[in-house]
Amino acid sequence: MVNHSVYEPNYAVPPGETLLDTLEELNMSQAELARRMNRPVKTINEIIKAKTEITPTTSLELERATGVPASLWNNLERNYRDNLARIKERARLENHVGFLEILPVKDMIRREWIPKSRNNIDQLVEVLNFFRISTIEAWETIWGSELSENVAFRKALSYESDKGAISAWLRQGEIEAEQIPCGVFDKAKFKSLLQSEIRILTKEPNPQVFLPELVRLCAEVGVAVVLVKELPGCRVNGATYWVNSQKAVIQLSARYRADDHLWFTFFHEAGHIVLHGKTETFLEYKKEAELEEKEQEADTFATESLIPSAQYKAFITKTAYYSYQSVGAFADDLGVSPGIVVGRLQHDGIVPYRNLNQMKQRYTWSD
Template sequence: MSGNELMEKPDWVSPPGHTMISLLEQNELTVEDFAERIGRTKGVTQKLLDGKHAIDVQLARQLTDVFGASESFWMAREHDYRASMELPEKVSVTSFEDLISILPLADMKKFGWIENARSRGDKIAQSMEFFGVSTIAQWQGRYENAFRGAAYRRATAYASCEIATTAWLRQGEIETQADEVAKWSPEQLRRELDAFRRLTWYKSPSLFLPKLKEGLARAGVKFAIVRAPKGCSASGAIRILADDTPHIQLSFRYLSDDQFWFSLFHEMGHLLLHFDKMPILENTDLEEEECESEANEFASQVIVPMVYQEELLDLLASKPKIIEFAKKVGVSPGLIVGQLQHAGIIRYNQMQHLKRRYRWVD
């Protein structure tokens, strides 16, 4: 059977990867050759061939370059295959009209994620472009349950909206898609921890954030700070992207240095301790609690190493003592205050002036 016949009369129930495999055989291309041509790892490419990795607009273009079929062919192939699969019993979004009625479009526009759109058609078009999809079935497959694909710290004081969280996660992908990072190395990430601790002394995010991103990139980790839109309760997330790159995302929700750095070290803890358990939110509640507890303990010990923990517990609400201890430990006083408050040694309204506060600039 020729390549053209494959493209004209595909078996729509089978994964699009079956068509790709036939075309690879006809063109005498290996999986490694294919992976190189579409710019994906061998692992991701194998998932694509198995029907476990969705085809988005960008990938459809790359498939067109490799096989010669049109982008619309591959997008239709993907759509019909996903539509043929059994859907979950409860589907909260069944059309783009549903989606735009739930998305926090006002904040997405305010934050510069999308342009202003007045008509329903324009809003739908912008939402499709933002998520990189052409059908609602594709969005469902890739994003409706995206929050389950990321272990994320949720602020219980805020209302939760899964759809808003998927938009927040997607913006994190967009902001880092051009970032170049080394191959993931847990050993390198551990080596960077001391440098990250020193960055806590920097007053301005404009000074420490570039250095932080550079250090994470050396360890093979992408990093984004994305403001949470209305309805998104996440303060941080850790996930593995389609190209097998770890991705840390923070919302900087509480705008204080102790919360920011604790959340960051917490996510690093997940990477170093629970990499093989991703996505964590799909595990049992007990495993979730254990993982969260372990990540919290990791973050606490990065801020105050075990050798200083006993001395921390003896501190009082004394500005000179806290500053002296912070210098000894090697992190900013605000982080020490946060640890003291969390341990119940001082009240949450004490020593707040030692924390650094930040604000968003629109």
Template sequence: MAEEKELILWGATSPGEILEEKLQEMNVDVNDFAARIGYTPKTVNELLKAKCRVTVEMAYSLEFGTGIPQYFWLEAQKQYERDLWREKIKKSLKKSVVWRKFFPIAELNPRTWIKDFNNKEDGVTPILKFFGVASPKAWENYYYKNRLKVAFRISLAETEDPYAASVWMRRGEILADEIKMEKQNDKKVRSAIKKAMPQFVELAKNDVAAWEDLRHKKALPKPKVGEDFIDDGMHKLQELGAKLGIKVLYAQNFKSAPIHGMARWYKDIPVIQLHDRFKDRNAFWFTFFHELGHIVLHGKKDIFIKNVYYGNKNQQKDDEANAFAQKYMVQAGLEDSRIP
């Protein structure tokens, strides 16, 4: 039993290396062993040199020939293949270090969005896990080329900084997944939003008044660098949205991708994602109403990103969302503070 435990620790080696040591211990040559287990010497030699895999059939034959259980040989084969792939991936990721540098490293460092972001082994794996992609090429295909465009009719290729924009978008997806909510029917959601517009208007009016009061008292909150910021007014907006079947999210954007708002249907749930560092509260509410307008007026197959140019941006739909926002800003008695 102790001997088997010692062999199991050799998971980084091939089954053939383990077998070679066992044959030496048994004082049996390859030809004799091959005859005992019903294989040709050529096959056994290929196994010893890791040129063939241990199959289920072979594992049972090895158990009869060596006394070591079949499950050990099968697990040794699996472990060996895992190690080979791990090394292959490591070599591949070392070549991808340059890819990491395209992301807004300085602004990401204070944030906790990407787990183990600055690990010493490699700086690429944490980014891949954050995006849920297998390689930089997969990221490129999804966010920069065709996949995202196929799913949502946009591509980030024409944005000023697709790397920063993709991080902000992905952060929203992660935040959305943390909020448990049933899938929504688009017609019912739109109807519910229209009925609830007086509530949104009242909330906006009270929130801006409270914000102005804090401004006069010179008591405006100062969000910490690197932390997502949600004050009382933003939290109330989030709660009202949730009652109607909308996820309202807040995430700090990046200097090179100054996105202030985004509207989309994500996993059959309408999502509005807003920047959390608005200096002008009127601008915050105009942006929210603008994105809400997209949810009410436009289809489920579009992503609408405010304040950033991207390929296939529909100016007519953007103008319609502006008109929607302006209408409710007027009702709330607020200035039409549009982000240029």
């Protein structure tokens, strides 16, 4: 879409020009106006030349001396200063249009996250508005160095993720999460939901059915769930962050098409909410020991939540041949999707990755 913004001139008309025209119409000299206002002639001349601002007090004096309402003088001065500031700002932004190159702007426009603008400066303004920041330096502070001080995300270690793509993906998640009204966060109720209604949802094959229900259930206990398809260069499975102390966000990317990956990622992110702090940062690629430990804790939480180790060990101990029937029966006993069981068996090397894939539910996600 094209941004049909209000026309902004690249020039600023000082109110002094209107004052000069008014004096000519009144056949009044600057000296005469100065006497009527009990001001130095120099002050009137500086107002006309835009060297001195028209203050609210001056506008009242001009109203009495010229008959032109004070509101007009105030508006002229305000518009003049606003236009000056915009012209200066556009000149500054012109030196930063290269920032657009580190962001997936075309994809952001295609997905209608931002409007398409007629020139690079206007496009840069739309990008700043999208991130809700005023300067490129602010982006560097919030997103550039750490991506975010309060964002936890799990990514494939085999790739170098693009900061611009990740920051845009995360920001879109924030925007969508803002639109989800949530109750006050309740950890106990959230944990209970994970082991009951949400586990049952893994068996539903249709995302149009289970996603709205997942969003509804989690919102009731203070967790906003959003699914934002990854951007090129993003390569992120999911993210967890807190809007405030009473509202958490789980952001999914649908990077993988199978149900086992989707639900493991969801429960992994849920693990961060249950186990870890509300202001912590989890950046898996940083290779920090503490962060690796917490990622492992979230992995363990997801694994145990979906397939408890005791039941899993009993199943693999007594099963010699993993057929559709045996795996399906075990999934039914657990109350989860068969694809989740297949994914666990494949991950553990018990079943080759080429086997039993028909039991996985495949998804197709639109932008």
